[in-house]
Amino acid sequence: MNSMTKPRAWESFFWPAVAAGLLLAVWHYSVVWTGTKVFPSPLSVEKAVAELLQRHVLWADIGDSLRRVAFGFGAAVVVGVPLGLWLGWRPAANQVVNPVLQILRPISPIAWIPVAIIFFGVGDRAAIFLIFLGSFFPIVVACVSGVSSVPPVMRSAGRNFGLSTPQLLMRVVFPAALPQILVGVRIALGIAWLVVVAAEMIAVDSGLGYLVIDSRNSGKRYDLVVAAMLMIGIIGLALDLSFRRLERIKSVRWGFRNAA
């Protein structure tokens, strides 16, 4: 009866599965019909995934990539959130720092690779630094704008109940800005996952990014390249979906209009 408004349960799985199946078919027959010897078919990618799993390198590489993201992104949250809150709270300080932030922000973390290698050499720390840079700016910017868009009425209400400035920041400004901060942090996590792959192609010799570049360099194994790409996509999706769960927490849900 209500099929007009709500798709039936099986439909919400069926149609996406059809779309994915079609894509795989297009891929498969493109490989077959063009007779390419370089680009792998879905079947050879599947075998490549199995091979990676057997050699146990995949788990180690995934672990290395996730660890680098955890450190770089984690440091960006730890440094960026308080800094962003403070800058949002003190517009005068923000005016001083903002031009520098705005110049640094559009520089792709990839452009920092040579600098990172000079600072930290080829290794983990260079990669972590790049991830930190990539996620730091969106977090700071989201916090500044989150704090400055807290309705003045809420600040006044907080002060009316006798809160000191630190209390006001903790009990009113931070929770009021939290939905917007979470959006920035989620964007930053997505960027961190993009950057780790790029960084690993140049600065280190492990991780999913290294797996991609190494599979190409050592014997043009494009089946492994695509398999690694697939893993990068799936893990990126999983990170995003798990972060989105935070938006459902009741004390921030009010800030997300379309969340049920």
Add this chain to the structure above:
Amino acid sequence: MSSTEAVVTEPRAGQKLRVEHLGLVYERDGESIAALEDINLDVSEGEFICIVGPSGCGKSTLLNVLAGFLPSTSGSVTIDGESVNGPDPRRILVFQERGVFPWLTVEGNIGFGLSKLPRAQRDERIAHYVQTVRLEGFEHTYPSDLSGGMKQRLQVARALAVNPDILYLDEPFGALDSITRVMMRGELLRIWQSERRTIIFVTHDIDEAVQLADRVVVLSSRPARIEDIITIDIQHPRNISSPRYLELRDELLKQIGLAYEV
């Protein structure tokens, strides 16, 4: 007439709030603009005062000065003989909109100003005010799931919970639909009669003022001056079609310069 009437130098018994020669001038684009001019007002303990005036006249500005959010540029505001220098939990301002904290439940909002109390006492206070504003059953609900009227009741409860002696209300029912607004007036009167706080209530609604207030302060357009103070000498519950009610209402309409007929 009021500006001379209100200049009383001897503190009266039961006097709560005294405003003397209050003025506010602010700067905008290098020009100084007068918002409030020579406001004089005495409010007694437990009195219900409504402030009305044309929109944009500075009613809310006046309320913000009384509540300590805006510093005045001349004159003084004293409460119990003590001058007002900033916001204080002893007098709470209730806002028209967005005043409740959306990240806290009904309980969390009412308990917001009670963090210094021991747990048991706080819970007791919260339960009492949940009941006072009739939000039983919604203790764990977030404001986004409450109606506009419930949110305003919640804001009043949060204010009352810290036991203030003055409640400032800034067009608290202005964003509500007309039916809810009428019901909220009844609720507020009931609460005022049981809790006996001094209330200063800003509104642009003449009927609201005549239904609620002991005295209605009529402000002029910018810069706001007190045009008149009208005593509403009708007992509660007020019959809104009684001749005296209509007379007072017409007097107020005339004061503000509104026509009798639309």
